[in-house]
Amino acid sequence: MSTHTQFSAEDFFAQQPPPKDLDKRLEAVQRFVERNVNEGRRVVLITSGGTTVPLEHNVVRFLDNFSAGTRGAASAEHFLGSGRYAVIFLHRQHSLQPFSRHYSHSTNPFLDLLDVVEADGGVLGKGKAPAEHLPLPDGHLFPPIPSMQSPPSSPPLAYTPLPPLNADEPPNTDHGLTIQIRPPHLAPMLSLLRSYKVVKSLGILHSIPYTTVSEYLWYLRGISRVMGQTKDRQGQALGRRGMYYLAAAVSDFFIPYTKMSEHKIQSGKGSLVIEMDQVPKVLKTMVDEWSNEGFIVSFKLETDPSILIPKARTALERYGHQIVIGNLLDTRKHEVVFVQKDGEEWLRIPHHDGPDGKEIEEDIIARLMELHEAWTSKGGV
Ligand code: PAZ
Structure with a gap:
């Protein structure tokens, strides 16, 4: 050069x-x-x-x-x-x-700091193996990953939807799941x-x-x-x-x-x-x-x-x-x-x-x- x-x-x-x-x-x-x-x-x-x-x-x-x-x-x-x-x-x-x-x-890989907690308190991947919900009916391991720009109309989650606790509740669109930050990372x-x-x-x-x-x-x-x-x-x-x-x-x-x-x-x-x-x-x-x-x-x-x-x-x-x-x-x-x-x-x-x-x-x-x-x-x- x-x-x-x-x-x-x-x-x-x-x-x-x-x-x-x-x-x-x-x-x-x-x-x-x-x-x-x-x-x-x-x-x-x-x-x-x-x-x-x-x-x-x-x-x-x-x-x-x-x-x-x-x-x-x-x-x-x-x-x-x-x-x-x-x-x-x-x-x-x-x-x-x-x-x-x-x-x-x-x-600090963000996803590793989070847990998915199901409605019954079980943590996905910990004791509660995600594999028990797999494969999906179409044989895939997980559904297409939604783009953050255009969220899908229905949640493509790979587990059995939970029914609402009583009939008056609004539809349980998140299937009773919460995302939880692992305790040492919360503060x-x-x-x-x-x-x-x-x-x-x-x-x-x-x-x-x-x-x-x-x-x-x-x-x-x-x-x-x-x-x-x-x-x-x-x-x-x-x-x-x-x-x-x-x-x-x-x-x-x-x-x-x-x-x-x-x-x-x-x-x-x-x-x-x-x-x-x-x-x-x-x-x-x-x-x-x-x-x-x-x-x-x-x-x-x-x-x-x-x-x-x-x-x-x-x-x-x-x-x-x-x-x-x-x-x-x-x-x-x-x-x-x-x-x-x-x-x-x-x-x-x-x-x-x-x-x-x-x-x-x-x-x-x-x-x-x-x-x-x-x-x-x-x-x-
Ligand atoms: O972005 P960075 O933290 O990896 O590095 C900082 C730096 C070394 C680019 C900065 O401190 C600096 O010196 N900037 C000027 C570089 C130059 O001489 O052009």
Whole structure:
């Protein structure tokens, strides 16, 4: 692979088509920011997860990176839990989400935490073998699995329907079954569910998915501008009360729209040589033009410890924002370094593997909130 042109941010947006629903999404962001700033909250934009680089317009193949979105999703929970911030969560589609992340993907298989309890108190699969109801009359082991989008009109359950206890009762549509959370899992799930419901009812989390690096940059620019320009009822801009927490792992290279193959790249001509251009560095423009003095935190990931701090420092000097948080691939869950103009500060937590261990994002967000507070008081907002 060889690298090629250096695009300016302006060239990039002139050449790369915007996401289809950009305007609608940005209008919704505007309403979200306005409402929250009028309710006295600060607003943080969190970017989370990796970006893809498609190789074809009709995309069959793409380049990706490792990020699962753990840092972004965990951080969102801590900002929200503080009660002081509303969160715009710009995330890679299907990456980890605040709250649901505790039970999604492979971390905590949700279905294994639940029991099906029948009307007579028996637990399906425990003592009460599901096999005693099988096979179904048509020979299948279980009926078609209903889609969550269109629930079936009659419940396709694989056991004998129980009659209602008395004739006045409404039809027993769930066959007298309950789903029960296994006792050790109840307390954490309840606490999580309550937190999630509080956040939903207050309307303080607004999520937007992206997939490609191009979509990511369009949204980043649009949301930053909206945050930068939004004013409260007193006519005061969000300004320094806005924070930008850029934890997404963004590709450094991409294939411009005009150079991309229309259809699936065909084999048969020997090796494939891909030429990629450099993704523009938009942080400087974000500082100078979009964010209106918002507090900007970028992340720097490296694998070679000897270059982590020098690279973070170079970024800070080049773009002129407030903080670079440096982390190494292997240790990113246990230690990070805050690099600011006047020095470096390491945050560390003990290594842990258990489910009850503390996450480093708790300390990262606590410290950032202090630094943000100092930044807003300097600006007098
Ligand atoms: O998403 P994740 O929790 O698996 O990883 C987080 C991270 C390492 C992507 C993030 O902390 C980070 O460093 N983002 C910036 C990466 C970069 O240098 O482009």
